[in-house]
């Protein structure tokens with residue numbers, strides 16, 4: 025890394041400014057927006073999306089996608105919930121989330137990688153399968169009012185810091201190191217750029233793709249543990265919109281939809297911007313029905329600008345010192 | 356794979372139903388109920404109520420339905436029951452538009468077909484056994500809220516899908532009730548959470564943040580109840596903000612006990628199941644429904660509207676920490 | 685004569701109904717530049733891809749140092765000491781030069797089983813390779829997407845050199861290059877052979893071929909129809925082989 029700000033490029037700066045602008049705007053529009061309680065509620069509401077989004081960043085980066093990740097999280101949440109119901113130690117139940125997620129991620133990855141089915145099609149199919157799985161597991165009844173053991177564990181956290189913060193921070197750091205400091209990074213980006221070329225270059229395409237799905241699965245499972253801890257509930261419709269929200273946040277963050285370029289910081293900022301907008305709009309008296317409209321328009325705007333830029337000045341985007349390299353891993 | 360296993364289950368269910376018929380081929384009249392799907396606590400409770408009525412009234416009760424709320428499967432099951440010559444078949448209709456031909460076919464075979472729990476109004480069904488009216492549900496949740504927060508308070512609403520007509524109808528009657536009876540009560544505009552607890556909790560949290568003087572929150576869709584309750588607990592507002600919603604005792608039990616929810620409003624599906632089988636027996640016997648009557652074995656009267664053909668169970672039930680453990684659905 | 689490094693025996697390859705190669709026998713010697721010529725679609729790239737493990741042959745054997753080998757993947761072939769510069773280059777434009785040169789065989793050191801990249805060592809090595817090639821690229825961190833065609837070719841060649849391969853295969857390496865850059869690549873090819881490596885050069889450029897090749901094989905419609913030492917032939921004859929005008933080819937094609 026030549027420039028210490030290398031990981032913080034134009035898109036990331038834009039998002040950071042947008043987040044600050046949103047905070048400023050909503051502070052003016054609503055007297056209840058800018059206070060510790062509300063802002064910490066926004067952060068609390070972001071935890072699952074952050075974890076799932078970071079996983080999705082890898083998948084989009086490698087040229088894949090997983091639209092089943094939300095319902096898959098539902099399955100992992102059932103595992104956690106059932107263990108809590110059975111009176112298992114909350115630490116064990118909490119760890120069962122990532123473990124179950126890892127297994128589900130491996131299953132999803134196997135279908136995509138070894139089934140040689142395009143990821144979007146395969147995971148759309150798995151969406152139905154996992155949804156049916158939730159249905160069969162829950163039998164039409166929800167897990168409600170689960171024991172508070174895990175909730176207390178997560179809330180108390182370490183030295184008064186809720187467990188979500190170190191979890192997200194460690195996840196970010198681990199992914200940063202994996203992408204920047206191990207062959208996983210260049211392999212993932214090479215495959216995302218062109219699977220065929222990566223194969224010719226001797227990259228183990230299948231292994232790298234599987235790894236991306238497994239890591240994404242484990243993170244989704246971790247999110248499931250947080251979901252159960254926070255809501256003490258697993259409903260039939262769990263995770264229905266999570267995958268789409270995650271994809272929106274990741275793309276907003278500057279990761280390429282078609283692969284070959286990732287930004288972890290972008291994903292984090294993308295999630296925060298989405299959640300800030302949802303919260304701030306409601307507090308400013310905009311009905312919640314408009315929230316998806318606003319976030320949808322935001323996404324379209326960003327992608328539109330990107331497409332226009334790409335057409336107009338691919339050369340400048342690619343030029344080594346001309347601003348952000350379209351190519352680099354921006355962590 | 357999924358499809359075949361589903362078909363397998365379906366055929367097993369049908370087989371079970373038909374073999375049950377074969378052995379019970381005696382003089383007893385047969386009343387069937389086809390739920391929207393089998394294996395969920397709500398319809399299990401209706402089944403229990405129906406079985407109780409069958410024992411009391413001396414009829415055979417057949418309970419069979421699709422495993423995954425598939426309207427085509429449901430129609431096939433109803434068709435089969437009609438073909439087998441069951442005396443009366445009641446259905447909690449999944450697809451109101453496709454049931455009419457089956458009603459015709461049933462008439463030709465002198466099988467009485469009627470609806471229960473979910474109606475198909477223009478299908479020619481004999482009667483609709485209704486759990487509660489939208490108006491009754493809307494009024495009840497507001498009346499119970501006013502009992503707890505007084506007539507001068509601010510109340511938030513978290514609903515599910517903005518397109519769900521039953522949820523919107525309930526909200527409409529809530530607003531009408533407030534306008535008629537409690538003009539000082541301020542009902543905030545509904546926010547729509549879709550189906551997930553996460554989104555419901557997010558919206559409930561935001562509503563509480565935007566309205567520090569909020570006195571209560573109503574979760575309209577049952578899927579929003581856990582999220583609303585959890586948001587109240589997380590915000591440390593148990594007792595300060597009264598939570599409620601249209602949700603089953605199983606869903607709300609923990610929150611009723613923690614105090615995040617003071618009450619919930621719904622109906623008792625066991626009673627509905629009882630009334631369904633009673634209505635079937637009444638129709639087989641050719642006895643008319645009266646405007647108000649108390650069926651044998653029930654503790655309160657039910658009403659019948661001859662114009663719409665609706666047999667109404669009555670007032671919705673209110674579940675609280677005190678009575679919730681008597682219900683299991 | 686010495687034993688060949690690789691013997692291709694009766695190699696054939698079908699793509700569905702299309703017979704891309706049939707019955708190709710070819711020996712590859714170390715220290716020698718072997719040029720493959722032939723019309724478009726003659727099967728040169730297909731043959732080269734079989735050697736590099738990108739395609740599995742439908743029939744025939746590869747024998748390496750006297751022992752039969754099978755390459756299931758490009759990794760296998762690379763491990764056996766074969767480096768290939770594909771016609772389509774197979775570079776990742778979104779990665780840096782250094783990342784491309786080491787892609788798939790990065791230098792790492794393991795800490796607790798995790799392979800950490802040795803960025804500095806790789807950068808240094810790539811710097812050396814580029815200097816050796818006289819490629820006029822100062823910064824190995826630059827993304828390949830920003831390089832010119834010749835510079836990309838240099839990166840691809842660096843990749844092959846870095847493998848320290850016994851056989852370097854180049855599929856039309858000079859096709860996109862200017863005169864000066866072509867010169868440099870040809871010199872390099874010669875240098876590789878003189879250092880004892882085997883080199884296969886696929887080219888349409890007769891001048892280039894006659895400048896560096898020791899031996900010339902001509903492909904036509906999936907068959908090897910001629911194989912000559914450079915000293916025994918001339919451009920005119922080779923062209924007549926390629927176009928099918930040569931009497932030997934006509935005789936051969938009449939037979940079949």
Ligand SMILES: Nc1ncnc2c1ncn2[C@@H]1O[C@H](COP(=O)(O)OP(=O)(O)OP(=O)(O)O)[C@@H](O)[C@H]1O
Nearest residue numbers: 699702704722723724725726727728729730731771
């Ligand atoms: N992956 C593939 N699938 C199907 N057909 C292929 C494939 N690769 C090559 N072919 C066909 O095999 C034949 C030989 O192609 P090949 O690329 O080996 O020719 P070539 O001699 O390298 O030609 P050029 O000089 O144009 O590069 C052609 O007809 C080509 O269309």
Ligand SMILES: [Mg+2]
Nearest residue numbers: 728729771855
């Ligand atoms: Mg070729």
